[in-house]
Amino acid sequence: MVSLAEYLILGAVLFTIGAVGVLTRSNGLILFMSLELMLNAVNLTFVAFSRFSGRLDGHVFVFLVTAVAAAEAAVGLAIFVSLFRLHRSVDVDELNAMGD
Amino acid sequence: MERALFYVFGGLAVLASLWMVTRRNPLTSALSLVVAFLALAGLYAMLQADLLFAVQLWVYAGAIMVLVLFVIMLLNLRESETRPKPLGAGRFAIGALVVAAAAVKGLAVLGGVQSDLPVVDARFGSVAGVAEVLFTRYVLQFEIVSILLLAVIVAVVVLAKRRP
Numbered sequence A: 001m002v003s004l005a006e007y008l009i010l011g012a013v014l015f016t017i018g019a020v021g022v023l024t025r026s027n028g029l030i031l032f033m034s035l036e037l038m039l040n041a042v043n044l045t046f047v048a049f050s051r052f053s054g055r056l057d058g059h060v061f062v063f064l065v066t067a068v069a070a071a072e073a074a075v076g077l078a079i080f081v082s083l084f085r086l087h088r089s090v091d092v093d094e095l096n097a098m099g100d
Numbered sequence B: 001m002e003r004a005l006f007y008v009f010g011g012l013a014v015l016a017s018l019w020m021v022t023r024r025n026p027l028t029s030a031l032s033l034v035v036a037f038l039a040l041a042g043l044y045a046m047l048q049a050d051l052l053f054a055v056q057l058w059v060y061a062g063a064i065m066v067l068v069l070f071v072i073m074l075l076n077l078r079e080s081e082t083r084p085k086p087l088g089a090g091r092f093a094i095g096a097l098v099v100a101a102a103a104v105k106g107l108a109v110l111g112g113v114q115s116d117l118p119v120v121d122a123r124f125g126s127v128a129g130v131a132e133v134l135f136t137r138y139v140l141q142f143e144i145v146s147i148l149l150l151a152v153i154v155a156v157v158v159l160a161k162r163r164p
Helices: A004-024 A028-053 A057-087 B002-022 B026-046 B050-075 B089-111 B127-134 B139-160
Strands: none
Touching: A004 A028, A004 B002, A004 B026, A004 B089, A028 A057, A028 B002, A028 B026, A028 B050, A057 B050, A057 B127, A057 B139, B002 B026, B026 B050, B050 B127
């Protein structure tokens, strides 16, 4: 039987990988995918807590997080498309129009 | 058996997400993220989250990743302009220190976590079970999300429309 702590450690590891991706990558799309990975790591801890407490509230949270993540994906990718039209690149390090 | 499945799905998720973060080609990253999402869906099935298993496959591995792949192919990104920047020694040391401190603190907390598995009936995690909680206790949040989705539809059309 797998314990709750193991699910939480797995969620923490995935969240850390996602955070490292957000901090080290400059490609906007990979940065965006790292954010999605972080959301999924939190979702895993929600589902694990829900199972080990026997209540369904965590499932509802994951459902709402998924809806917000889908909305974020649509807006973020639309921003990247219009960004690419302006700069011919999605490198976030080149976005310094407001100064360093 | 359950432990073996946990290590298969968990290891697959960790490996695929490491691959996602380190690849230079965004297309490779996106496809390995799909693998990570599928592994997480397997973990949801192990935790008896039937509805979330389906939602993970449809919305994450399906809709969101198809959107990401579509944009990557639409922008036709080349590998040359996506070189990962090297992490300096100082920043790496700070990051490792923060992770180590969080791990020490977190493992101390996890030692006290009770993990006796409560017995749940067949409704746990099913569409009917989740819907009952969603449409009674969290109905306000549900309505707020529906307003958000409407706003996003309008915002995306405005953002992505080519200006004359």
